[in-house]
Amino acid sequence: xxxxxxxxxxxxxxxxxxxxxxxxxxxxxxxxxxxxxxxxxxxxxxxxxxxxxxxxxxxxxxxxxxxxxxxxxxxxxxxxxxxxxxxxxxxxxxxxxxxxxxxxxxxxxxxxxxxxxxxxxxxxxxxxxxxxxxxxxxxxxxxxxxxxxxxxxxxxxxxxxxxxxxxxxxxxxxxxxxxxxxxxxxxxxxxxxxxxxxxxxxxxxxxxxxxxxxxxxxxxxxxxxxxxxxxxxxxxxxxxxxxxxxxxxxxxxxxxxxxxxxxxxxxxxxxxxxxxxxxxxxxxxxxxxxxxxx
Numbered sequence: 001x002x003x004x005x006x007x008x009x010x011x012x013x014x015x016x017x018x019x020x021x022x023x024x025x026x027x028x029x030x031x032x033x034x035x036x037x038x039x040x041x042x043x044x045x046x047x048x049x050x051x052x053x054x055x056x057x058x059x060x061x062x063x064x065x066x067x068x069x070x071x072x073x074x075x076x077x078x079x080x081x082x083x084x085x086x087x088x089x090x091x092x093x094x095x096x097x098x099x100x101x102x103x104x105x106x107x108x109x110x111x112x113x114x115x116x117x118x119x120x121x122x123x124x125x126x127x128x129x130x131x132x133x134x135x136x137x138x139x140x141x142x143x144x145x146x147x148x149x150x151x152x153x154x155x156x157x158x159x160x161x162x163x164x165x166x167x168x169x170x171x172x173x174x175x176x177x178x179x180x181x182x183x184x185x186x187x188x189x190x191x192x193x194x195x196x197x198x199x200x201x202x203x204x205x206x207x208x209x210x211x212x213x214x215x216x217x218x219x220x221x222x223x224x225x226x227x228x229x230x231x232x233x234x235x236x237x238x239x240x241x242x243x244x245x246x247x248x249x250x251x252x253x254x255x256x257x258x259x260x261x262x263x264x265x266x267x268x269x270x271x272x273x274x275x276x277x278x279x280x281x282x283x284x285x286x287x288x289x290x291x292x293x294x
Contacts, residue, residue, distance in 0.1 A: 004106070006034040006098060006153070007081030011071035015089035016046035018198060021124065023054055024265040025092035025196075032099045035059060037078055038089070039071040047089075069164035069172045076159065084154045090198045091150040094118075094274060095264055097194040101153040104190045111158045111185040115194035116250075117148035118277075122200045124263040126273075129254035129281060130197075131247035135187035139241065141225055142234025145174035147187075150195030158185050170212035171219060178223045191245070192282060196262060254281045 008026050012019060019038075026036045038060035040047055051060045059078060065071045072086065083102060087093065097115065105113040119127040132146055139146055158180060164172045181187075219225070242248055257280075260273040 003031075003033050004083055004102065005081040006032055006083045006085060006102060007076075007079035007156070008034055008036045008085050008087055008098075009072055009075040009079065010036065010038045010087050010089055011065075011068045011075065012038055012040040012043060012047060012089035013068075013071075014043050014045055014047070014202070016043060016048075016050055018090040019047055020050050021092040021263055021265070022087055022089055023050075023058060025094075026087065027057065028095065028265055029093060029098045030096070032102065034098065035080060037075040039063075039065065039075040040089075041065045041071060066166050067169050069166045069168055072164045072172075073162040073166070076163070077161075079156065082156055084156050084159060085152065086149050086154075087195070088150065090200065092124075092196045092198075092263070092265075093150075094193055094196065094262075094278075095271070097151075097192065098153065100192055101190060101194060104188060105153055105155070108188045109186070110188035111155045112152060112180060112187045113190060114147045114152040114187065115190045115192045117151045117195050117197050118193050118262065119197050119199050120262055122198065124196075124198070124261055126254075126257045126260045126262055126277070127199060128258075129193065129251050129277075131191065131193075131242070131250045131281075132189055133238075133241035133245045133247060134189045136237070136241060137181055139234055139238045140177060140181060141223070142230050143238050144234070145171070145177055146238060147173075147177060148195055148197060149173045150197055151193075152195075158183070167218070168215050171215050175219050175222075178219065178225075182223065193278060250281045256280070 010022055036058045038058055040062040042062050042064060048062050065074060101113045101115060116131040118129050121127055163176055165175050168175050257277045261270045262274055264271040264274045
């Protein structure tokens with residue numbers, strides 16, 4: 001019996017200087033069976049030139065869209081996989097990370113599987129590790145969409161036809177997680193680093209929070225979220241869960257890698273840096289390494 005197919009969806013606009021990192025990281029997710037679908041919004045930089053070099057390897061289109069959510073829905077309409085992941089054009093995966101999530105999803109029967117994220121700078125150098133904890137509906141509703149989209153795998157059947165709300169420009173992940181939670185879908189956390197989130201001034205989440213205030217109000221009303229006064233309690237509970245699951249210790253151990261280039265697909269030096277980071281920060285209690293990417 002063949003392994004399930006994973007469809008990696010990448011919305012793209014104006015990230016030509018980053019997108020090849022995303023493409024390379026998906027292509028080297030062996031032994032995963034996957035298809036990479038890129039939906040570009042007619043970028044005016046080098047994006048199309050880069051994508052053209054991957055004709056036949058990547059399913060890409062460059063055409064008008066109505067924002068990131070619309071691009072994701074368009075990409076999903078072409079997806080054939082039983083599982084779906086979401087990787088923005090300025091992000092990339094760590095080695096063997098998607099196969100680990102897929103295996104966990106199959107073994108646990110989860111609908112959504114997520115791991116941990118690492119923040120890097122524009123050059124791909126380590127900034128900080130952001131480990132998480134097992135899923136908590138309270139943390140999601142009371143505090144924040146703590147699950148990193150670049151470290152998440154979804155069963156295709158739970159998403160529906162157009163799961164991303166096109167009226168959401170900045171918190172479409174929060175809206176999606178809340179809907180799936182209300183539907184009773186099962187989330188499972190796997191304590192391994194999966195996705196790389198790139199910190200730079202042009203990213204959507206770098207824009208002032210006031211730009212998305214109306215979206216937050218709509219989402220809060222849609223899911224009957226508690227008032228802002230409950231947020232400090234949610235933040236504290238989030239911190240408590242991270243503490244008891246060892247997330248803060250992982251963060252501290254990872255600090256020695258600040259400045260290390262994590263673009264592992266570029267060469268042995270970068271690949272060794274990723275292996276060293278994982279072995280140092282994801283040791284099991286008995287001192288052995290956990291089965292993370294290497």
